[in-house]
Amino acid sequence: xxxxxxxxxxxxxxxxxxxxxxxxxxxxxxxxxxxxxxxxxxxxxxxxxxxxxxxxxxxxxxxxxxxxxxxxxxxxxxxxxxxxxxxxxxxxxxxxxxxxxxxxxxxxxxxxxxxxxxxxxxxxxxxxxxxxxxxxxxxxxxxxxxxxxxxxxxxxxxxxxxxxxxxxxxxxxxxxxxxxxxxxxxxxxxxxxxxxxxxxxxxxxxxxxxxxxxxxxxxxxxxxxxxxxxxxxxxxxxxxxxxxxxxxxxxxxxxxxxxxxxxxxxxxxxxxxxxxxxxxxxxxxxxxxxxxxxxxxxxxxxxxxxxxxxxxxxxxxxxxxxxxxxxxxxxx
Amino acid sequence: xxxxxxxxxxxxxxxxxxxxxxxxxxxxxxxxxxxxxxxxxxxxxxxxxxxxxxxxxxxxxxxxxxxxxxxxxxxxxxxxxxxxxxxxxxxxxxxxxxxxxxxxxxxxxxxxxxxxxxxxxxxxxxxxxxxxxxxxxxxxxxxxxxxxxxxxxxxxxxxxxxxxxxxxxxxxxxxxxxxxxxxxxxxxxxxxxxxxxxxxxxxxxxxxxxxxxxxxxxxxxxxxxxxxxxxxxxxxxxxxxxxxxxxxxxxxxxxxxxxxxxxxxxxxxxxxxxxxxxxxxxxxxxxxxxxxxxxxxxxxxxxxxxxxxxxxxxxxxxxxxxxxxxxxxxxx
Numbered sequence: 001x002x003x004x005x006x007x008x009x010x011x012x013x014x015x016x017x018x019x020x021x022x023x024x025x026x027x028x029x030x031x032x033x034x035x036x037x038x039x040x041x042x043x044x045x046x047x048x049x050x051x052x053x054x055x056x057x058x059x060x061x062x063x064x065x066x067x068x069x070x071x072x073x074x075x076x077x078x079x080x081x082x083x084x085x086x087x088x089x090x091x092x093x094x095x096x097x098x099x100x101x102x103x104x105x106x107x108x109x110x111x112x113x114x115x116x117x118x119x120x121x122x123x124x125x126x127x128x129x130x131x132x133x134x135x136x137x138x139x140x141x142x143x144x145x146x147x148x149x150x151x152x153x154x155x156x157x158x159x160x161x162x163x164x165x166x167x168x169x170x171x172x173x174x175x176x177x178x179x180x181x182x183x184x185x186x187x188x189x190x191x192x193x194x195x196x197x198x199x200x201x202x203x204x205x206x207x208x209x210x211x212x213x214x215x216x217x218x219x220x221x222x223x224x225x226x227x228x229x230x231x232x233x234x235x236x237x238x239x240x241x242x243x244x245x246x247x248x249x250x251x252x253x254x255x256x257x258x259x260x261x262x263x264x265x266x267x268x269x270x271x272x273x274x275x276x277x278x279x280x281x282x283x284x285x286x287x288x289x290x291x292x293x294x295x296x297x298x299x300x301x302x303x304x305x306x307x308x309x310x311x312x313x314x315x316x317x318x319x320x321x322x323x324x325x326x327x328x329x330x331x332x
Numbered sequence: 333x334x335x336x337x338x339x340x341x342x343x344x345x346x347x348x349x350x351x352x353x354x355x356x357x358x359x360x361x362x363x364x365x366x367x368x369x370x371x372x373x374x375x376x377x378x379x380x381x382x383x384x385x386x387x388x389x390x391x392x393x394x395x396x397x398x399x400x401x402x403x404x405x406x407x408x409x410x411x412x413x414x415x416x417x418x419x420x421x422x423x424x425x426x427x428x429x430x431x432x433x434x435x436x437x438x439x440x441x442x443x444x445x446x447x448x449x450x451x452x453x454x455x456x457x458x459x460x461x462x463x464x465x466x467x468x469x470x471x472x473x474x475x476x477x478x479x480x481x482x483x484x485x486x487x488x489x490x491x492x493x494x495x496x497x498x499x500x501x502x503x504x505x506x507x508x509x510x511x512x513x514x515x516x517x518x519x520x521x522x523x524x525x526x527x528x529x530x531x532x533x534x535x536x537x538x539x540x541x542x543x544x545x546x547x548x549x550x551x552x553x554x555x556x557x558x559x560x561x562x563x564x565x566x567x568x569x570x571x572x573x574x575x576x577x578x579x580x581x582x583x584x585x586x587x588x589x590x591x592x593x594x595x596x597x598x599x600x601x602x603x604x605x606x607x608x609x610x611x612x613x614x615x616x617x618x619x620x621x622x623x624x625x626x627x628x629x630x631x632x633x634x635x636x637x638x639x640x641x642x643x644x645x646x647x648x649x650x651x652x653x654x655x656x657x658x659x660x661x662x663x664x
Contacts, residue, residue, distance in 0.1 A: 024374075026482070026483060030482050030483070030547075031408040031411050032411075034374055034479045035375040035376070039371060043369065045364060045365050045367050045420060045453065046365070046420075046454060047420040049422035049456050050458065051424055052461055054460065054461060076363040076364050080362075080364045082364075088377060090379050090467045092383055092467075124379055127386040128383040128386065128465060129462045130463070133424060133465050135422045137379055137422075137469040142366070149358050149361075149362045150361060150363070151358060151362070231362075330341070
């Protein structure tokens with residue numbers, strides 16, 4: 001590669017990533033980062049990776065790839081009740097990597113560093129045999145007693161979800177040209193939700209304060225609810241009409257582009273929502289809702305969880321259980 | 333993929349990786365890990381990734397791939413003075429992944445978890461468009477005043493290196509069949525050093541106690557020394573004869589398989605050493621050496637560093653500076 005007019009590893013880190021670094025990262029010139037933790041706090045650490053062409057495609061805007069790679073991790077932290085403070089990035093680039101791709105990728109990352117008040121604390125650049133791979137490890141501080149796992153919901157707790165469901169999965173369909181009846185503006189907004197999810201990062205303190213269990217929705221609302229139910233040991237029965245959907249998703253459900261049942265299945269099982277699914281003990285629901293209403297985030301009650309072993313039933317019209325071919329996106 | 337008789341993501345984590353998890357990892361059933369830090373300590377965090385076919389090849393033993401992916405991170409931690417306590421793993425698998433590959437990979441990881449007293453605290457499995465990608469983030473605790481960066485050597489400090497140099501790079505040549513004169517045992521031992529490096533993990537407390545600057549040698553002895561010298565701002569002049577070489581490497585240097593100069597260049601610039609390069613203030617050298625001699629690790633003095641800006645000169649016979657085509661392996 002030395003015959004090509006391209007940046008070496010040192011130069012590309014210096015140019016694109018060192019400006020994003022903070023205290024304890026030594027300008028990304030060192031082998032590691034030094035992470036000080038506030039006395040009395042613990043760290044929540046998560047690591048999620050995305051790769052071409054599984055999670056994004058060669059033509060996708062590189063700034064959105066950077067943002068999605070970071071935000072899927074921020075979504076995990078928020079679900080645990082942690083506000084993110086830093087991250088490291090292992091960025092794999094294929095033989096054909098280009099500087100303009102990298103520049104746009106770094107610009108997207110820089111925008112999100114500003115938006116979320118984050119610093120890049122280290123990592124690695126490496127060559128891959130295929131396309132780009134983006135592996136991010138992110139962390140945030142938490143009072144260790146307030147870490148919210150998937151395992152600790154109690155029978156009788158109230159189930160909640162933030163935001164609305166289905167824009168990510170239907171946004172991908174919009175991007176694929178399969179929703180031609182949408183106005184261009186609506187279609188673009190839906191695609192945007194797929195490419196750049198908006199996890200409720202600032203909702204984390206309420207999760208830490210009130211939730212009895214929590215996870216983020218990445219692989220599909222129903223499938224992830226099944227995971228939460230299995231991990232905590234509860235059953236849930238939810239009316240499809242109670243699941244929060246945006247006006248755009250409702251428009252698609254009642255539109256002619258795809259059958260309503262297929263659209264609903266995509267919305268509820270397609271994934272890429274990056275909303276939070278969590279339980280709150282009934283005795284705290286009133287104070288939780290009072291505080292939640294003062295945030296920018298919508299929360300929807302999905303009823304009370306019952307003793308069980310992970311069964312999730314979605315009820316359609318006349319309380320008839322709906323069937324789905326698959327309840328979530330499968331990685332393998 | 334659902335028509336294939338293969339494990340899903342949940343099952344493969346449960347079967348292969350959950351047994352390696354520890355406290356705060358929730359059996360790898362949660363979105364993140366909870367990491368408690370000893371009061372008064374800080375965390376050293378590092379993230380390095382390796383990918384097929386850049387850092388390993390399809391036929392390589394999967395247990396060695398797991399060990400190398402972990403150990404390159406442990407090497408970074410040791411260089412900073414930190415004893416590792418945990419790690420997370422983002423494991424990317426291509427379409428053609430096989431259970432027996434994964435089983436051997438997990439077995440290698442389990443062996444190293446035992447050897448280094450480590451727990452797997454989280455991570456991700458994901459699909460790649462090519463071959464496997466192994467991205468590990470590792471951490472260890474440190475007294476924050478004892479973190480040893482590359483940036484803080486002082487003029488007049490003594491330069492040291494652990495272990496011996498060149499087995500990794502020459503081990504790769506042995507593996508490629510380019511050192512036919514070696515006995516099968518020696519060749520196999522050299523290959524082993526390439527596939528499974530042995531960073532001096534237990535040497536970390538001495539780095540923390542005595543070093544004024546430190547880094548690990550991964551890309552090549554000379555190139556990495558240049559990086560240390562540039563980061564700290566010193567020049568170094570080293571007699572080639574002072575650089576510690578194993579009997580096996582000396583055998584190759586005086587053998588007929590490759591010219592001596594080429595063999596020396598490979599040893600000093602080829603990388604994959606995972607030894608530590610560090611400086612100690614002259615006033616602490618005696619007490620450092622006294623303690624170092626009580627460990628299992630060899631340390632070699634390479635002389636005193638001078639005021640400068642990163643120039644490294646290697647002197648051959650009659651103190652004639654040696655020239656090298658490249659001083660380190662380039663990632664890009």
